[in-house]
Amino acid sequence: xxxxxxxxxxxxxxxxxxxxxxxxxxxxxxxxxxxxxxxxxxxxxxxxxxxxxxxxxxxxxxxxxxxxxxxxxxxxxxxxxxxxxxxxxxxxxxxxxxxxxxxxxxxxxxxxxxxxxxxxxxxxxxxxxxxxxxxxxxxxxxxxxxxxxxxxxxxxxxxxxxxxxxxxxxxxxxxxxxxxxxxxxxxxxxxxxxxxxxxxxxxxxxxxxxxxxxxxxxxxxxxxxxxxxxxxxxxxxxxxxxxxxxxxxxxxxxxxxxxxxxxxxxxxxxxxxxxxxxxxxxxxxxxxxxxxxxxxxxxxxxxxxxxxxxxxxxxxxxxxxxxxxxxxxxxxxxxxxxxxxxxxxxxxxxxxxxxxxxxxxxxxxxx
Numbered sequence: 147x148x149x150x151x152x153x154x155x156x157x158x159x160x161x162x163x164x165x166x167x168x169x170x171x172x173x174x175x176x177x178x179x180x181x182x183x184x185x186x187x188x189x190x191x192x193x194x195x196x197x198x199x200x201x202x203x204x205x206x207x208x209x210x211x212x213x214x215x216x217x218x219x220x221x222x223x224x225x226x227x228x229x230x231x232x233x234x235x236x237x238x239x240x241x242x243x244x245x246x247x248x249x250x251x252x253x254x255x256x257x258x259x260x261x262x263x264x265x266x267x268x269x270x271x272x273x274x275x276x277x278x279x280x281x282x283x284x285x286x287x288x289x290x291x292x293x294x295x296x297x298x299x300x301x302x303x304x305x306x307x308x309x310x311x312x313x314x315x316x317x318x319x320x321x322x323x324x325x326x327x328x329x330x331x332x333x334x335x336x337x338x339x340x341x342x343x344x345x346x347x348x349x350x351x352x353x354x355x356x357x358x359x360x361x362x363x364x365x366x367x368x369x370x371x372x373x374x375x376x377x378x379x380x381x382x383x384x385x386x387x388x389x390x391x392x393x394x395x396x397x398x399x400x401x402x403x404x405x406x407x408x409x410x411x412x413x414x415x416x417x418x419x420x421x422x423x424x425x426x427x428x429x430x431x432x433x434x435x436x437x438x439x440x441x442x443x444x445x446x447x448x449x450x451x452x453x454x455x456x457x458x459x460x461x462x463x464x465x466x467x468x469x470x471x472x473x474x475x476x477x478x479x480x481x482x483x484x485x486x487x488x489x490x491x492x493x494x495x496x497x498x499x500x501x502x503x504x505x506x507x508x509x510x511x512x513x
Contacts, residue, residue: 194239237354329412387439
């Protein structure tokens with residue numbers, strides 16, 4: 147645990163009322179910060195050659211993320227995310243000074259819009275500003291760029307990473323055909339090659355070693371590979387139950403959820419895969435109509451955590467879904483297992499193989 151995390155966890159938890167007020171005023175605060183920042187004469191110096199929209203996107207993500215931090219009281223999540231944000235945006239051309247200027251703008255907006263409830267919130271922003279140099283130091287350390295943790299899989303994973311970054315679709319397709327000839331082989335390939343490769347590609351983008359286009363190219367190739375896998379041929383005759391799998395509302399990272407859907411199907415589950423960025427109400431309506439044994443929700447970005455919690459809460463109060471178990475996955479929860487209880491989920495799975503095991507256990511479908 148870093149010193150930053152230790153210090154963050156000493157911060158007093160924001161009251162429920164203040165957290166709700168911040169969330170209610172999210173758009174008001176966002177408008178104030180955007181107005182201030184876009185009006186600065188030194189804006190080009192702060193954001194480099196990036197379009198202003200890149201900054202505005204960061205502000206919206208910041209507002210949603212902080213609303214989640216206050217709602218869950220997860221300051222460890224805050225401490226872990228700050229260096230990531232500094233590193234990712236600095237490597238895309240933003241100056242470190244931008245972050246202190248931006249945080250000061252949030253302070254001013256909060257003080258203006260929340261005169262009664264601002265004290266608790268401001269304390270957190272003051273702490274972030276006071277640790278600005280520490281966050282810079284942590285952000286200068288490169289994000290971990292590793293292939294498969296299992297030695298026997300490492301050469302294959304490294305070849306796969308190189309092919310993804312080179313845009314070599316034929317190599318990736320041939321490798322997939324050779325490695326995936328059954329359901330169990332598909333699960334191993336996903337866990338030991340595809341998932342760590344995607345993490346490695348993300349780390350290289352975060353470290354500024356590759357651009358957005360290369361990162362998107364790698365994701366697109368993996369999407370093409372998944373679409374080519376004949377998962378229906380791997381499905382056993384047995385029926386374990388019905389599962390609905392979806393990425394979270396406002397979540398565009400769907401590859402993890404897609405792989406979980408395939409692995410569950412190969413394990414005998416009747417799977418309905420909904421894809422990315424489906425509105426919460428639509429997910430709930432579908433789940434209510436399908437009455438699944440299992441609902442799997444994937445959340446990669448921390449600012450989407452509360453959206454997942456709202457879905458789970460709605461499932462819990464629906465009497466017709468009393469038997470539906472909820473499994474969550476994704477990087478937003480991976481390093482913060484304490485969030486599992488706060489979200490109301492039944493379990494967390496870090497990868498596809500674990501998802502199969504946990505799904506069986508939750509729904510009493512053990513072999």
